[in-house]
Amino acid sequence: MSTGTGLVTYTVQDLITAIRATLGSSNQNNLSNAQIIAKINEVWQFELVQEFTNFSLCSMWTFMTIPGVDKYIFPQGNALNMVKSPLLNNAALTFYDSNRDFFNNFVGTLQNYIIATADGTTNTYSLQLGQQITRGYKDILGVPVPAVTITAIGTNKEQQVLYDYGTGILTDGGSGSGAINYYTGETTVQFAVNVEGNIFATFDNSSWTRPVACLFYNNVLTLRPVPNQPYFVQAQVQYIPAPFTAVSDTLPISTLFHYLHYQTALLIALEINDNARVTFIEPRAQKAKLNVERITYRQNDNRRRSNQFYNPQAMGNTYPYMQNPYPPSVS
Numbered sequence: 193m194s195t196g197t198g199l200v201t202y203t204v205q206d207l208i209t210a211i212r213a214t215l216g217s218s219n220q221n222n223l224s225n226a227q228i229i230a231k232i233n234e235v236w237q238f239e240l241v242q243e244f245t246n247f248s249l250c251s252m253w254t255f256m257t258i259p260g261v262d263k264y265i266f267p268q269g270n271a272l273n274m275v276k277s278p279l280l281n282n283a284a285l286t287f288y289d290s291n292r293d294f295f296n297n298f299v300g301t302l303q304n305y306i307i308a309t310a311d312g313t314t315n316t317y318s319l320q321l322g323q324q325i326t327r328g329y330k331d332i333l334g335v336p337v338p339a340v341t342i343t344a345i346g347t348n349k350e351q352q353v354l355y356d357y358g359t360g361i362l363t364d365g366g367s368g369s370g371a372i373n374y375y376t377g378e379t380t381v382q383f384a385v386n387v388e389g390n391i392f393a394t395f396d397n398s399s400w401t402r403p404v405a406c407l408f409y410n411n412v413l414t415l416r417p418v419p420n421q422p423y424f425v426q427a428q429v430q431y432i433p434a435p436f437t438a439v440s441d442t443l444p445i446s447t448l449f450h451y452l453h454y455q456t457a458l459l460i461a462l463e464i465n466d467n468a469r470v471t472f473i474e475p476r477a478q479k480a481k482l483n484v485e486r487i488t489y490r491q492n493d494n495r496r497r498s499n500q501f502y503n504p505q506a507m508g509n510t511y512p513y514m515q516n517p518y519p520p521s522v523s
Contacts (some may be wrong), residue, residue: 193492194460195301198214198450198508201443201445201446202413202442202444202446202449203234203439203442204229204436204439204440204441204442205439205440206443206444206449207228207232207443207449207453207456208225208228208229208232208391208439208452210230210449211456211457211460212228212467213230213293213301213455214311214328214453214457214473214476215457215466215469216261216371216469217448223460224438228355228456228460229436229437229439231297231456231459231460232436232452232456233388233435233436233502234456234459235434235451235452235456235459235507236433236436236452237432237433237435237453238412238432239455240448240451240452240455241430241432241433243481243484249430249431249433249445250428250430250431251275251378251428252426252427252428252429253266253267253426253427253428253429254425254426254427255423255425256422256423256424257280257403257415257419257421257422257423257425258327258348258374258419258422259374259400259419259420259421259422260324260325260326260327260374260375260419261329261418261419262326262327262399262413262414262415262416262418262419262509263332263337263356263412263413263414263415264357264412264413264414264425265329265331265332265411265412265413266332266411266412266413266431268332268411273429273430273522274413274427274428274430275317275427275428275429275430276406276427276428277406277427278406278413278425278426278427279427280339280402280403280415280423280424280425280470281423282424285403285404285405285406285409286404286406287405287406288406288407288409289407289408289409290407290409291407291409294405294407294414294416295407295411297405297467298405298416298417304392304393304394304461305341305392305393306390306391306392307319307320307321307391307392307393308390308391309389309390309391309470310344310386310387310388310389310390310391310433311388312347312387312388313386314386315382315383315384315387316380316383316467317380317381318378318379318380318389319342319378319379319380319381319391320377320378320379321372321379321393321395321397322377322397323376323377323397324375324397324398324399324418324420325340325372325373325374325395325396325397326339326378326396326397326418327339327340327356327358327374327376327396328355328356328357328400329338329357330357330358331412332371332411332412334357336356337357338355338357338370339356339358339395339396340355340356340372340379340393340395340469341353341355341356341393341394341395341423342351342354342355342362342370342379342391342392342393342396343379343391343392343393343394344387344389344390344391344392345365345387345388345389345467346383346384346385346387346388347385347386347387347388347422347425348385348521350385352364352368352372352385352387354368354369354381354383356372360372360373361375361378362379362381363482364503365501366384366414368381368382368383368384369372369381369382370382377397378478379393391459396418397415398416398417398418399418400418400419401417401418402418402419402420402423403415403416403417403418404416404417405418410461412439413425414428416492422518447483447487448484448514450480450483451477451480451481451484453475453480454473454476454477454480455467455480455481456457457473457477458466458470458473458474458477461473471516487504511520
């Protein structure tokens with residue numbers, strides 16, 4: 193432990209010493225330093241970030257929107273969740289984390305209609321889908337999620353389906369192909385075989401303009417309306433912190449020392465069924481947890497979720513969702 197100037201700084205060795213004193217294990221015969229560090233990391237990397245949002249463990253996720261692209265994949269790896277409503281060109285977006293609420297308020301204009309009629313003598317057609325077509329995308333697993341599909345029945349009586357995934361290319365995963373201009377809606381298709389009867393197109397031609405709201409759902413950020421030009425988007429993201437690996441490692445947040453101390457000691461006592469130690473540690477762990485909650489509340493008091501009692505959209509609150517923490521006053 194070092195005091196120096198300012199806040200006290202702690203090392204992993206300080207944590208281990210405190211944990212051993214609490215557990216009554218002063219030597220490494222019963223529990224090695226490596227075992228204790230592993231338990232500290234369980235609390236540090238998993239319990240802590242699930243329980244609290246600490247802005248010292250946050251970073252900014254930034255990107256530029258692409259015209260016609262409404263979905264953006266959340267960073268993978270050690271990114272955990274978004275802490276606050278994203279900003280678009282420094283203006284707060286209305287934030288939703290409910291798929292149902294978002295699409296109830298921002299209904300897309302999905303079209304599914306006959307775009308042409310095939311004569312059975314060719315497999316190539318030029319089509320016009322209208323203007324400002326929403327693009328498809330690839331999900332976090334790299335699986336295409338199409339926003340445009342073109343379907344027809346081949347002369348072999350098998351259904352032919354071409355779809356996009358945001359690149360302007362249409363494919364059926366085989367020999368069928370095509371291209372779409374998302375701005376103009378001009379589309380060319382070449383099915384794998386000659387087609388006959390009606391050619392159907394399914395797409396979303398919602399008007400492109402400046403987004404005012406976003407949905408964060410299933411690790412995808414969806415903007416509405418669909419962006420009409422590049423916009424700068426930034427969102428504060430909480431990350432899973434890097435693990436401690438050595439006794440000399442320094443705790444990056446000194447105020448978490450007692451939380452890590454007692455939560456780790458409690459975790460170990462529970463695993464070895466030391467009920468007497470559990471009874472001793474639990475109230476101290478709870479007090480340390482409450483202290484962290486107070487800090488978290490002061491940092492994060494503007495992140496209020498809507499619920500059945502408080503729904504700023506339903507109440508007509510003009511403040512951006514998640515930016516005004518209090519409901520309108522009642523006189």
